[in-house]
Amino acid sequence: MGELFWKVQAAVFYCLTLVGAGFPVASTQRVGAVVGSVMWRLLPKRRDIVLDNLENALVYLVGHPLWCTPGKETALLATQAYGNLGTSLIEICKLYHGRGEHLIAGIELRGLEHYEAAKAKNKGIICFSGHCGNWELMALALGRLLGDGAVVARRQNNPHFNRMVERMRMSYNSRVIYKKGAFRGILSALRSGDLVGILADQAASPEDGVLVSMMGRKAWASKAPVLLARKSGAPLLPVFIHRDGDHHVITFYPEHTLSRDMSDCGIQKETQALSQYVENFVAAHPAQWYWMHRRWKRAGQACV
Numbered sequence: 010m011g012e013l014f015w016k017v018q019a020a021v022f023y024c025l026t027l028v029g030a031g032f033p034v035a036s037t038q039r040v041g042a043v044v045g046s047v048m049w050r051l052l053p054k055r056r057d058i059v060l061d062n063l064e065n066a067l068v069y070l071v072g073h074p075l076w077c078t079p080g081k082e083t084a085l086l087a088t089q090a091y092g093n094l095g096t097s098l099i100e101i102c103k104l105y106h107g108r109g110e111h112l113i114a115g116i117e118l119r120g121l122e123h124y125e126a127a128k129a130k131n132k133g134i135i136c137f138s139g140h141c142g143n144w145e146l147m148a149l150a151l152g153r154l155l156g157d158g159a160v161v162a163r164r165q166n167n168p169h170f171n172r173m174v175e176r177m178r179m180s181y182n183s184r185v186i187y188k189k190g191a192f193r194g195i196l197s198a199l200r201s202g203d204l205v206g207i208l209a210d211q212a213a214s215p216e217d218g219v220l221v222s223m224m225g226r227k228a229w230a231s232k233a234p235v236l237l238a239r240k241s242g243a244p245l246l247p248v249f250i251h252r253d254g255d256h257h258v259i260t261f262y263p264e265h266t267l268s269r270d271m272s273d274c275g276i277q278k279e280t281q282a283l284s285q286y287v288e289n290f291v292a293a294h295p296a297q298w299y300w301m302h303r304r305w306k307r308a309g310q311a312c313v
Contacts, residue, residue: 019169029102034111037103038255041096049091059087059300066291069225073292089296093252097143104149105177112257113150120261124155127244127264133199135245137234137265139210139287140299142250147259148206151248152183158204159184161191192237199243206248209234210287210299212306219277220308221284224291227308228284235279238267247286251294262286 032040049056063083071081078086103109127134136151138144152158164187165171178184186194186205198205212218213231221230238245247262265286267279291298 015167015169018167019173022170023173026102026105029099030106030108032099037099038092038096041094041099042092043095044098045088045091045093045095048095049088055301056087058303059090060084062300062304063087063090065226065305066224070292070295073288075289075292076295077293078295086295087300090298090300093142093297094299094301096252097145100143101145104146104181105174107180109146112146113153115256116146116150116154117253117256117258118154118261119258120263123246123261123263124248127246130244131202132241132243133202134204135195135199135234135238135241135243136204136206136248137245137283137286138206138208138248138250139290140208140302141210141287141290141294142252142297143257144208144250146257147248147250149178149181149183150257150259151204151206152178152181155204157182157184158206159186159195159198160206161186161188161195161208163188192233195237196241199237199241207234207237209283210304211302212304212308215307219273219280221277221281223284223304224288226305228305229308230280230284232276232280234283235267235276239271245283247283249286249290251290251297 060083063086067081067083070076100109100112104112148160160183162185175185186198195205209231213229215229218229218231220227234245244264245267246264248259250257250259265283268275
């Protein structure tokens with residue numbers, strides 16, 4: 010029964026993504042808004058998480074120097090966030106079915122000199138990012154535009170779904186390094202000179218993370234990017250994507266240089282510094298972050 014369910018689930022996924030890929034390019038954002046609206050209605054628990062996260066974060070974000078969004082209505086920002094997510098899903102459907110070349114061709118690359126400087130070190134590159142903008146488009150675009158790359162992700166329970174996504178990703182010179190046992194796989198990819206993307210903005214377990222300040226509240230953040238950079242010697246490059254009108258912008262920031270402090274305190278400080286990049290992105294593009302995640306779970310509510 011489990012095998013049959015997985016096959017049906019994978020078939021439904023394929024058909025739905027094929028439908029999404031078939032919408033005209035000009036209607037992508039309109040259809041995305043509809044998809045976001047449907048998600049808003051069908052996923053009440055996630056909707057509550059989004060509203061709660063925004064309600065708590067906005068008190069801090071509106072005072073951030075990068076905040077430039079008029080007003081601070083929680084419901085409006087939540088609606089915009091769902092619209093962005095819905096649009097991203099339609100774009101991913103097109104990419105997965107080979108109909109998204111226009112998305113990659115239209116990407117504006119900023120700070121490419123920072124990527125070139127990191128690449129010149131011949132140690133591979135750790136691209137630090139978060140669930141910002143259309144992060145899946147960024148992963149596929151970097152593989153297509155800059156050569157072989159990999160992203161760290163969780164293996165799906167459905168093996169048929171997993172293989173389907175793997176095949177789609179490989180067509181863009183991008184592969185997946187699965188989280189379980191990922192450390193060794195990442196080091197191997199870096200030794201081969203590959204670019205490895207890590208989305209490290211979700212709540213880590215206390216065993217794998219450190220406490221940082223995130224939008225004015227305590228949060229557990231993964232220390233993996235810092236540990237990997239120190240172990241491999243590979244440059245750690247913050248990279249983010251955001252939607253700008255009808256196209257996307259990928260921005261490479263200067264390499265994040267680690268201190269020589271190898272203590273727990275040193276790791277905490279570096280992880281905090283990396284979390285600041287995500288916080289800055291959210292302040293500048295509040296509707297383009299994945300608010301559905303319980304980012305502050307297990308960390309308490311007090312500020313740090």
